[in-house]
Amino acid sequence: MILNRLFCCSIYLCSVCLFGSYAHAAGTLSDNIVNFSSILGYKMQYRVYVPENHGQSKDLPAIFLTDGQWFIKNGDMVGLLDRMISRGSIKPVVAVFVDNRDPENLKNNRRNQQFFCNEKYADFFRAELVPHIRERYRTSVSTNDTAIAGMSFGGLNAACFGLMATDTFGQFGVMSPAMNPVPGLLPAYEKVERLPLRFFLSHGKQRDNERQARKFRSVLASREYEIKYKTVEQGHNWRNWKPLLDDMLLFFFRSD
Numbered sequence: 001m002i003l004n005r006l007f008c009c010s011i012y013l014c015s016v017c018l019f020g021s022y023a024h025a026a027g028t029l030s031d032n033i034v035n036f037s038s039i040l041g042y043k044m045q046y047r048v049y050v051p052e053n054h055g056q057s058k059d060l061p062a063i064f065l066t067d068g069q070w071f072i073k074n075g076d077m078v079g080l081l082d083r084m085i086s087r088g089s090i091k092p093v094v095a096v097f098v099d100n101r102d103p104e105n106l107k108n109n110r111r112n113q114q115f116f117c118n119e120k121y122a123d124f125f126r127a128e129l130v131p132h133i134r135e136r137y138r139t140s141v142s143t144n145d146t147a148i149a150g151m152s153f154g155g156l157n158a159a160c161f162g163l164m165a166t167d168t169f170g171q172f173g174v175m176s177p178a179m180n181p182v183p184g185l186l187p188a189y190e191k192v193e194r195l196p197l198r199f200f201l202s203h204g205k206q207r208d209n210e211r212q213a214r215k216f217r218s219v220l221a222s223r224e225y226e227i228k229y230k231t232v233e234q235g236h237n238w239r240n241w242k243p244l245l246d247d248m249l250l251f252f253f254r255s256d
Helices: 002-024 068-073 077-087 119-137 153-164 185-191 210-222 238-253
Strands: 033-037 042-050 062-066 094-099 105-109 146-151 171-175 198-203 226-231
Touching: 033 119, 042 068, 042 077, 042 119, 062 068, 062 119, 062 153, 062 238, 068 077, 068 094, 077 094, 077 238, 094 119, 119 153, 146 153, 146 238, 153 171, 153 185, 171 238, 185 210, 198 210, 198 238, 210 226, 226 238
Parallel strands: 062 094, 062 146, 146 171, 171 198, 198 226
Antiparallel strands: 033 042, 042 094
16 A cells, blocks of 8 residues: 555656646637638637636737647647746747638538638638637737748748738748749749748658748748748658647747
8 A cells, every 4th residue: 555655656746747837837728619700701610729827918929820620639739838838938828729621511621712812811810810819818919929820731821921911910830831822922022012020931851842931931031031940851741840839939939
C-alpha cells in the first residue's frame, strides 16, 4: 500500500515537472457556433478559443484560422495556445477556428470556392465575423492585433486577404501557399500601395509549393514588408505545419 502511494505521488510530481502550470491554466474552446451569413448566402460554423480569465481582459489580440477544424484536430492548436500562454511566451489570444464545410453536410467543403481571392468571403470576415468576435469577446480593434492564417489554399487565402482585407487584418500566416489559381496575385502585390503588414511565410522542401512561396517572399522583400520566413524538410502535410505553429504565434503575439 505504501509503495502504491509513493508511486502515485511520484507520477503526480513528474506530471507537475513536465507540464508546470499548464494543467492549471487552460483556456476554453466553444462548441460549434453556426450563423447564417447574409453576405455569403449560407450558414457558416466556427469554434472560439478564449484564454483563461478571459472575462477579466479586454483588447486581446485575435487569430482567425481557416480550415479551423484541422488546426484543432491535426495541429493541436488549443493545447499549444494553452502552453504558450501559460508560460508567458505569447500574450493571451482569442483564436477563431473557421470551419469551411457546410454545417448541414460536412462532406461539402467550400474551401476551393472561398479561398481563391473571393471578395464575398473577404467581406464575410470584414463585415460579419470579425465585428461579431470583437463585440462578443472584447478583442482588439487594431489591425496590428488581428491575424489570419491558413495552409495550402488557406495560405493562398491569407495572402489574398493581404490585399483585400487590410482594414481588418494586419498579420498574415501564409503556410505552403498554393497560388496557381490566382496568377495575378503577385503582380498585384508589386503594384499596390505598401501598408504596414507582417507576414509569416513557410513551406517544406518536398513538393510543397516551394517555388510559389519563394516568389512571394521575393515580392514581399522587394516591397520591404516585415517577413518571418521558415522552411522545413517535410512535404505538404501536418508534419510540416504543426511544428511551425509556435513560430507563427511567437511572431504575431510574442509577450513584451
